[in-house]
Amino acid sequence: MTAPPNQQRNQPPIDLLCGWPNPALLPAPNLLRSATTVFTTPSIANPALGYGPDEGYEPLRAHVAQWLGAFYQPCDPISSGRICITGGASQNLACVMAVFTDPVYTRGVWMVDPTYHLAGRIMDDAGFAGRIRGVPEDEEGIDLAFLASGLRAAEEKAHAEGNTEPKFKPPRPWRKIYKYIIYAVPTFANPSTKIMSLDHRERLVRLARQYDALLVTDDVYDFLQWSAIPGGKLAAPEHACLPRLVDVDRYLDGGPVDEWGHAISNGSFSKLLGPGARTGWAEASEKVAYGLSQVGSSRSGGAPSQLCSTIIDQLLPSGFLNTYIQQTLQPAYAKRYHTLLGAIQEDLVPLGVMVASPSETIAGGYFIWITLPPPLLAADIVQRAQQEENLRLAPGTLFEAGSPQPPSDRFAGCLRLCFAWEEPRHLTEGVRRLARVLKHALV
Ligand SMILES: Cc1ncc(COP(=O)(O)O)c(C=O)c1O
Incomplete structure (x- = not known):
């Protein structure tokens, strides 16, 4: 076989797989100023360098509660008691699993499919390997009929097996063991960027209540x-496009069915200020937020990311974080998104590529999800792109919930393209390279 035209060309790498923010989009000078304030103010420096409270640095909890309240506008104000400071969304997912699940009584984990692939390992670590099931994502974000029938069947099985109480987690006043975990990224999903409709958010909360699942x-x-x-x-870029599931659980049908509630929101400063901060927050009922703070690793010395919490906290009361999001991040990501999408429409759509557009009015997140023209397979294109064009791509199979082995063919024709990492001109060039790979593969 003759070598494709660009195989010999020494091109710099372009990475459309990496789901990280480009360093130019992170506010290093402002973090430096905040850190200086922290270290030069003994009343902040001392708690910053010590072990903190289990629930996290109190000023940050209060400021995050206020900030989230202004963005999500929930039915009632958010108290700082509903906020637990975390080591970011991934670390906190592990803590949620540690506190609120039992590897036997909790019958399984449902993940909207395709899913954020790195969450699967966290479920594995918690004892759910082989018991992770995908719920197909439909046009409204989740196939509720599929989920309902799966939950019904799992419940019947649990009854038949006499699985009626937690086996490995003794009762503790700060925790409740849920029967199921349902994991989703309802807004600008990773990888599909879909937005779950309000109707599906409400019906999902009802299902979670019915089957005692934690969302x-x-x-x-x-x-x-x-x-x-x-x-x-x-x-209104300063307001969320839809309520989170945790907000829905607060107002739906008269509010939560018990003091624990059925939803927890995992938030993170990773995409706003820098993943290296490893700092985030969880919002849930006060009972769940407190329970989370009682996870063994936080009881051993306090919440994670105490020092970073004090630094980040300097950016909230001044309004800097909001201004940064609205004046820097939203326009910068919008530009990258439209650059990538425009290039896809120009160079890939004529080749038969289809683009998932979650909404005609609003876009967001980090990714664009595309489907290749049959019979092309993402695994093959990813390999060719690397070899022929020094272009890194994420194949759809990576995002299958439950990592079935061998992978099924559900997302075999899909690619996830990230626009957060590369500069806009590299996004255009990356798509040109991909177009060459596709043309070569289609011959
Ligand atoms: C859906 C989702 N959850 C969690 C994370 C990671 O968050 P953190 O850095 O706060 O652990 C990512 C990052 O790509 C993500 O896309």
């Missing part, structure tokens, strides 16, 4: 939103 949502992209129309403006 765990990574709400990590909610602030990164912009108009789906190039050059357009969102009517």
Whole structure:
């Protein structure tokens, strides 16, 4: 076989797989100023360098509660008691699993499919390997009929087996063991960027209440939103486009069915200020937020990320974080998104590629999810792109919930393209390279 034209060309790498923020989008000078304030103010430096409270640095809890209240506008104000400071969404997912599940009584984990792939390992660690099931994502974000029938069957099985109480987790006043975990990224999902409709959010909360499931949502992209129309403006970029499941659980049908509730929101500063901060927050009922703070690793010395919490906290009361999101991040990501989408439409759509567009009015998150023209397979294209064009891509199979072996073919024709890591001009060039790979593969 003759070598493809660009195989010999010494091209710099372009990475559309990496789901990290480009360092230029992180506010290093402001973090430096905050850190200086922290270290030069003994009343902050002392708690900053010590072990903190289990629930996290109190000023940050209060400021996060206020900040989230202004963005999500829930039915009632958010108290700081509903906030637990975390080591970021991933670390906290592990803590949620440690506190609120029992490897036997908790019958299984449901993940909206395709799913954020790195969450699967955390479920494995908690004892759910082989018991992770995917719930197909439909046009409204989740196939509820599929989930309901799966939950019904799992419940019947549990009754038949006499699985009626936690086996490995003794009762503790700060925790409740849930029967199921349902994991989703309802807004600007990773990888599909879909937005779960309000109707499906409400029906999902009802299902969770019916089957005593804990809904765990990574709400990590909610602030990164912009108009789906190039050059357009969102009517209210300072407000969330939809309530989180944790907000829905507060108002739906008269409010939570018990003092624990059935939803927990996993938030993170990773995509806003820098993943290296490893700092985030969880919001849930006060009972669940407190229970989370009692996870063994926090009882041993206090919440994670205490020092970073004090630094980040300097950025909230001044309004810097909001200004940064609205004036820097939203326009910068909007530009990257529209650059990537425009290039896809120009160079890939004519080759038969299809683009998932979650909404005609709003876009957000980090990714664009595309489907290749049959019979092309993502695994093959990913390999060719690396070899022929020094281009890194994420194949759809990576995002199958439950990591079936061998992978099924559900997402075999899909690719996830990230626009957060590369500079805009590299996004255009990356798509040109991908177009060459596709043309070569289609011959
Ligand atoms: C859905 C989702 N959850 C969690 C994370 C990681 O968050 P953190 O850095 O706070 O652990 C990511 C990052 O890519 C993500 O896409």
